[in-house]
Amino acid sequence: MAVEILPVHVKPRKNRFDLFASLQGFEYRNNDIVVISSKFVSMSEGSIVSLRGVKVSKKARALAAKCHMDAKMAELVLRESDYIVKGVPGFLLAIRDGMIAPNAGIDKSNVPKGYAILYPRDPFETAEKLRQKFLVEQGIRTGIVIADSRLMPTRIGTTGVAIACAGFQPVDDLRGRRDLFGNVLRVTFKAVADGLATMGVAVMGESDESTPAAVIRGAKVEWSDKKFSWRDMAVEPGQDIYLRSLVKNT
Numbered sequence: 001m002a003v004e005i006l007p008v009h010v011k012p013r014k015n016r017f018d019l020f021a022s023l024q025g026f027e028y029r030n031n032d033i034v035v036i037s038s039k040f041v042s043m044s045e046g047s048i049v050s051l052r053g054v055k056v057s058k059k060a061r062a063l064a065a066k067c068h069m070d071a072k073m074a075e076l077v078l079r080e081s082d083y084i085v086k087g088v089p090g091f092l093l094a095i096r097d098g099m100i101a102p103n104a105g106i107d108k109s110n111v112p113k114g115y116a117i118l119y120p121r122d123p124f125e126t127a128e129k130l131r132q133k134f135l136v137e138q139g140i141r142t143g144i145v146i147a148d149s150r151l152m153p154t155r156i157g158t159t160g161v162a163i164a165c166a167g168f169q170p171v172d173d174l175r176g177r178r179d180l181f182g183n184v185l186r187v188t189f190k191a192v193a194d195g196l197a198t199m200g201v202a203v204m205g206e207s208d209e210s211t212p213a214a215v216i217r218g219a220k221v222e223w224s225d226k227k228f229s230w231r232d233m234a235v236e237p238g239q240d241i242y243l244r245s246l247v248k249n250t
Contacts (some may be wrong), residue, residue: 169230
C-alpha cells in the first residue's frame with residue numbers, strides 16, 4: 001500500500017482555542033496518523049509567555065552573560081528544563097522529559113513580537129484526548145503524533161521529532177531479528193513516532209505555510225490503546241551515545 005502525506009490547512013490562531021475543532025474540515029479516514037505541530041498545540045492551550053513579565057533570577061543572568069543570550073529567555077529555559085547540558089553562544093542545550101533541545105524547545109517564531117512559546121504542558125495527555133475524540137465523535141481509529149522540528153548533530157537544517165504520541169507503539173524493538181545477511185540485530189530500535197513526525201514536518205513547513213498538521217495515510221504501525229509517556233521514547237542521558245561524549249553537565 002502506498003503511503004500518502006496530506007497537509008491540513010488551518011487559519012492562523014492567536015488566542016486559546018479548541019484543538020480538535022480546529023482540525024476539522026479535513027476528511028479523515030480509519031487508521032490515519034494525524035501529525036500536529038507542537039507549537040499549534042501550545043497555542044491552543046495558551047502556553048505563550050510575554051517576555052516583558054518574566055522576572056530574571058541571578059542564575060539566569062549569569063547563564064545569559066556566559067552564553068551571550070537574552071536573560072529572560074535564559075530564565076524561561078531554567079524554568080522549563082529538567083537540567084542544562086551545556087551552553088553555547090545564543091543557546092542553552094537543555095533536557096526536559098527526555099527531550100534534548102536548544103533552549104528547551106522555547107521559541108520566538110510564529111508568535112507575536114515580545115512573546116515566547118513553550119512546549120505543551122502535557123503533550124501525551126493531549127495526544128490521548130485527541131485520539132479519544134476521533135474515536136468517539138467520528139468513529140475512526142487514528143494515531144496521534146505531536147511533532148516539533150529539530151536540529152541533528154552535524155547536519156544542516158531541521159528534521160522532525162515526536163514529543164508525544166498516542167494510538168500506536170512509538171518504538172519498534174528489532175533486537176533479535178536478522179538483517180539481509182543473517183546477522184542478528186543486537187541494539188537496533190526503530191523510532192516509529194519520530195519517523196512519522198519527520199514525514200509530517202516535511203509537509204507542514206517551518207515558516208508561513210499555515211499548515212499546522214498533516215495526515216499520514218497508509219503507514220504501517222502497531223496499534224495500541226496503551227497510554228504512553230516520554231519514558232517509552234527516551235533513554236537516560238548516561239546511555240545516550242552523543243551525550244556520553246560531551247563534557248559534564250553545567
